[in-house]
Amino acid sequence: MRAEELAKVLKGELRGDPNRTVRGFSIDSRQVNPGDAFFALRGENNDGHHFVEDAIRRGAVGSIVEKDLRVGPGFSIRVDSTADALRRLALYKRALYKGEVIGVAGSVGKTTTKELIYHLLSHVAPAYRSKGNLNSQLGLPLVLSNMPLEARFSVLELGASAVGDVRRLVEIAQPRIRVITALGEEHLESFGTIxxxxxxxxxxFMNFSEESRAVIPHYALKYYPLPKDKVITFGTGGDVNSEGIHLSLKGTEFKCMGVVFTIPVLSSGVVDNALASFGVLLALGYDPRDFKEALQTFRAPSGRMNLLDYERFIVIDDTYNANPPSVRNALITLASLRTKSKKVVVLGDMLELGKESKKLHAEVGKLVVELGIDLALFYGNNMEEAYRECIKHGGNALFFGKKEDIMDEVLKYMKDKNIILVKGSRGMKMEDIVEKM
Ligand code: ATP
Ligand code: MG
Structure with a gap:
């Protein structure tokens, strides 16, 4: 696209060379690829206008800005709101795109399921997907703006922390296949209740049309009035279901449609993610059984139940994030491993749970005991409640107010093939622990 065309799409005022070719778009100067146009967005903490110079230095050919600001050789397009302009570009791009768009929402497992669907469909035809966790009101428009028109499939993550978020994302993504991975306690501070x-x-499911298809957990069917013939359900009681789930350090094995699948990810929840991706395959007219080999080469995104085998001991790095369903998943997965070694869990706070926070943390403490985890190291203001509940029910636990102190205790277990799971909300940065191990 030429700078001049871009200015027209954005309804902005162009300064500089109208013939410069724009190859892609970026909103973070550190991630600029040569040939990108840089959107200077105003965030809560940062103003992208401060990074235009950096973006140009890194190879951006121009910028989209809200004030007169032209740097070096780059063009600039002035608009009233850069965020609105990015959304406008996303809509323009979406209108040109003729491939299949698959949207993935849900309380937990969106990124993993998005990666799975992408991985499997890449075996069929060129596919595209949201990079990393770009699922927000700014991230998704960026993903759409960079969508290659030649990709046959585009798998997009739709994130939400409040009612209305998914609606605004669906308006621009307009997915034909619409996936909900799971429903559970997440972002209750901003959502409200379950x-x-x-x-x-x-x-x-907004604007669900004749062509649309839904892929949802079977238990979610009762919540949404969808035409039966356009829905594929997965999980217990669903159209796509699993049996004989077996977890080991090699990964997760399960039987579905008469075939035994292995996925090299250690997580009981990943079975649901896989079943959801099978639902998408079915909706697109493919047979999941033909993807047995493809599933075997899947790799979990980083910080999601990543198994690190240090020979003397094993770490499960689930530090990307934490909410009640994903903590339950991590603990159940750890407990289900058959080993004579010790199972230790290092848990940081689950954040943004609002009024329910205390109760939900207490439940974690109780679950640790019920599952027979050998030792729990709790860290953070909220996890103190989990610690109390754990001790109350006879569990073996320690509480830490300072992260620096955790390592001394962890060191004692870094031997004898012990398995140490580390998890916490993004803000708790529990990867600090994993990095020291
Ligand atoms: P975010 O809202 O932070 O973008 P997400 O929905 O994209 O999260 P993932 O990043 O895939 O989810 O996974 C986050 C956590 O949830 C990980 O700890 C992962 O192991 C766990 N998880 C993934 N799928 C499930 C599931 N079906 N049930 C329970 N936990 C799951
Ligand atoms: Mg995600």
């Missing part, structure tokens, strides 16, 4: 979570994620 009913709001259900309603918010259900916005993915």
């Amino acid at each position: 009913l709001d979570v259900i309603r918010g994620n259900g916005e993915i």
Whole structure:
């Protein structure tokens, strides 16, 4: 696209060379690829206008800005709102795109499921997907703006922390295949109650048409009034289901449609993610059984139940994030491993849970005991509640107010093939522990 065309799409005022070719788009100067145009967005903490110079230095051919600001050789396009301009570009790009768009919402497992769908469909034809966790009101428009028109499939993650978020994302993504991975307690501080979570994620079915297809957990069917013939359900009681789940350090094995699948990810929840991706395959007219080999080469995104085998001991790095369903998943997965060694869990706070926070943390403490985890090291203001509950029920636990102190205790278990799981919300940065191990 030429700078001049871009200015027209954005309804902005162009300064500089109208013939410069724009190859892609970026909103973070550190991630600029040569040939990109840089959108200077105003965030809560940062103003992208401060990074235009850096973006140009890194190879950006021009910038989209809200004030007169032209740097070096780059063009600039002035608009009233750079965020609105990015959204406008996303809509323009979406209108040109003729491939299949698959949207993935849900309380947990979106990134993993998005990666799985992408991985499997890449065996069929060129596919595209949201990079990393770009699933927000700014991230998704960027993903759409960079969507290659030649990709046959585009798999897009739709994130939400409040009612209305998914609706605004669906408006621009316009997915034909609409996936909900799971429903559970997430971002309750901003969503409200679990009913709001259900309603918010259900916005993915907005403008559901004759061609649309839904892929949802079977238990979610009762919440959404969808035409039966356009829905594929997965999990217990669903159209796509699993049996004989077996977890080991090699990964997760399960039987589905008469075939035994292995996925080299250690997580009981990953079975649901795989079943959801099978639902998408079915909706697109493919037979999941033909993807047995493809599934075997899947790799979990980083910080999601990553198994690090240090020979003397084993670490499960689930430090990317934490909410109640994903903590339950991590603990259940750890507990289900058959080993004579010790199972230790290092848990940081689950953040953004609002009024329910205390109760939900207490439940974690109780679950640790119920599952027979040998030792729990709790860290953070909220996890103190989990610690209390764990001790109350006879569990073996320690509490840490300072992260620096955890390592001394962890060191004692870094031997004898012990398995140490580390997890916490993004803000808790529990990877600091994993990095020291
Ligand atoms: P975010 O809202 O932070 O973008 P996400 O929905 O994209 O999260 P992932 O990043 O795939 O989810 O996974 C986050 C955590 O949830 C990881 O700890 C992962 O192991 C766990 N998880 C993934 N799928 C499930 C599932 N079906 N049930 C329970 N936990 C799951
Ligand atoms: Mg995600």
